[in-house]
Amino acid sequence: MxxxxxxxxxxxxxxxxxxxxxxxxxxxxxxxxxxxxxxxxxxxxxxxxxxxxxxxxxxxxxxxxxxxxxxxxxxxxxxxxxxxxxxxxxxxxxxxxxxxxxxxxxxxxxxxxxxxxxxxxxxxxxxxxxxxxxxxxxxxxxxxxxxxxxxxxxxxxxxxxxxxxxxxxIFPTGWQGVVQCDIQPTDTVVIWGAGPVGQFCVRSAVLLGAQQIIMIDNVPERLSMARAGGAITIDFDNESVLERLNDLTDGKGPEKCIDAVGMEAHATRSLDSMYDRVKQAMMLETDRAHVLREMIYVCRPGGVLSIPGVYAGLADKIPIGALMNKGLTVRSGQxxxxxxxxxxxxxxxxxxxxxxxxxxxxxxxxxxxxxxxxxxxxxxxxxxxxxxx
Structure with missing residues (x-):
């Protein structure tokens, strides 16, 4: 065959x-x-x-x-x-x-x-x-x-x-990524990554009744598909993710954050992304964790981080202090x-x-x-x- x-x-x-x-x-x-x-x-x-x-x-x-x-x-x-x-x-x-x-x-x-x-x-x-x-x-x-x-x-x-x-x-993966957030009718849900899993996260969040859904990516066709599904979009190449999220949440941050990217985040302009690529090239790190770091930073205290994106090994500079002090819940898994x-x-x-x-x-x-x-x-x-x- x-x-x-x-x-x-x-x-x-x-x-x-x-x-x-x-x-x-x-x-x-x-x-x-x-x-x-x-x-x-x-x-x-x-x-x-x-x-x-x-x-x-x-x-x-x-x-x-x-x-x-x-x-x-x-x-x-x-x-x-x-x-x-x-x-x-x-x-x-x-x-x-x-x-x-x-x-x-x-x-x-x-x-x-x-x-x-x-x-x-x-x-x-x-x-x-x-x-x-x-x-x-x-x-x-x-x-x-x-x-x-x-x-x-x-x-x-x-x-x-x-x-x-x-x-x-990808449909149950996007669905589980949203279910893990324990969606409430007043929630803002932010999804990093408008690939196929991210697209099903958008549709799942709509079906589960989130008040506001935001998609972060930099590929125009993917952002357009997310908008068609009911999401507000942020192009991280042309906009500040932090500023837009503060504007959309009255400065409080989103309650629920979903990492639909995983180990190969392709952001290139941030210092932590450059750091990851250098360490990866030197075989000192396997996973580029830019999205995970950003989620921890922007999430509202008491919020939930859901990780359907695949990670395989080791990532550096995870802000564990922010995670602990903000009382964030992390849910992940295949x-x-x-x-x-x-x-x-x-x-x-x-x-x-x-x-x-x-x-x-x-x-x-x-x-x-x-x-x-x-x-x-x-x-x-x-x-x-x-x-x-």
Whole structure:
């Protein structure tokens, strides 16, 4: 079969690879109908996530038709149409029973490696390095789904791929990022990063009843999409974030702040951003934490910081004194996808939201290597890419 494979920094290739096979009785094999390039994939593309190996199949947003099931898999049958969550979940461990699916205790087959890196391992993830299990991803014609009797979302035939594909990651990620804020009707919610997750944060904050939603970015097309969703926008290249937020909150600061950027903040004019880039170049720091620092500084005392953006390692100069003295609450984590998908699917079916709004490019899988470049460099108005094998 054909698949998109990682071969090094900024080197993604459309390769011929062996077809996947059933390896465990709970497995399923899916014929992929649609997949997507996620902002998190760009961390792999830029090679800032460790333990990638040449030839690894990429991709953790995918869906399709079940074409084979293992003998112990009683939840799926051949012909079922499913979205595959990016977090692989056994459905039986203590964390899965608590609904903490991204902390599944059994699905990371390289658990000992992740334990050393993080203290305790999280779930296995598709196409996202050997630190998270080394599982082949879904940017391919076929994919093996481990623990498939738990790791799936069945979707109806009357909804298009474009409407339901993002149930596997960016829609529940944006939703969880907002739910973690405990939205109140009088809240101002500020979102850093108008990429796909940030766009779903805007729509989620609208659905959950925030009074005022503010988006911070510097890409015109992305800011325009956020405005269309109901946000006030701040272009950090041309405006002072601090001054605008003070104006919009009567000098009190926002109650809720969401980091939808993560470890590769691209601000370049601030002193802390320059500091991060120097330390990163000297291999003294892995994550550029400009957004996190700015959130801590501007957030109203007693407020909440939500971090759906991905961080991988170490960041320097975190203003822990401001965090503590202002009494801020921090909530973060990989997304517990299946905790949210029943509700979100009902909202799609009920017409409350059509997730396809975020798609700007739909291409064949063979165009994937070029689309990685386009997405990474924010060219051609690119916000979200879906690929069709």
């Amino acid at each position: 054909k698949a998109l494979c990682w071969h090094g920094k900024t080197d993604v290739r459309y390769d011929t690879v062996p077809d996947p096979t059933i390896e465990h009785p709970r497995d399923a094999i899916v014929k992929v109908s649609s997949c997507a390039i996620c902002g998190s994939d760009l961390h792999l593309y830029d090679h800032v996530i460790p333990t990638m190996e040449a030839g690894d199949i990429l991709g953790h947003e995918f869906m399709g038709e079940v074409v084979e099931v293992g003998a112990e898999n009683k939840s799926l049958k051949v012909g079922d149409r499913i979205v595959v969550p990016f977090t692989i979940t056994c459905g039986e461990c203590d964390q899965c029973r608590r609904g903490n699916f991204s902390a599944c205790e059994r699905s990371n087959r390289n658990k000992s490696l992740a334990d050393k890196a993080f203290g305790h391992s999280g779930a296995g993830l598709f196409g996202y390095s050997h630190l998270t299990g080394g599982y082949a991803g879904g940017q391919a014609e076929y994919a093996r789904v481990p623990f498939a009797d738990s790791t799936h979302v069945k979707v109806p035939d009357n909804l298009t791929d474009e409407q339901v594909l993002f149930l596997g990651d 997304t517990h996808v299946k905790r949210w998908t029943d509700d979100l699917l009902r909202r799609i079916e009920g017409g409350q939201i059509d997730p396809s709004f975020v798609i700007t490019h739909s291409m064949g899988l063979d165009q994937g290597p070029e689309m990685y470049k386009t997405f990474r460099n924010k060219q051609d108005g690119c916000v979200k890419v879906i690929l069709k094998p």
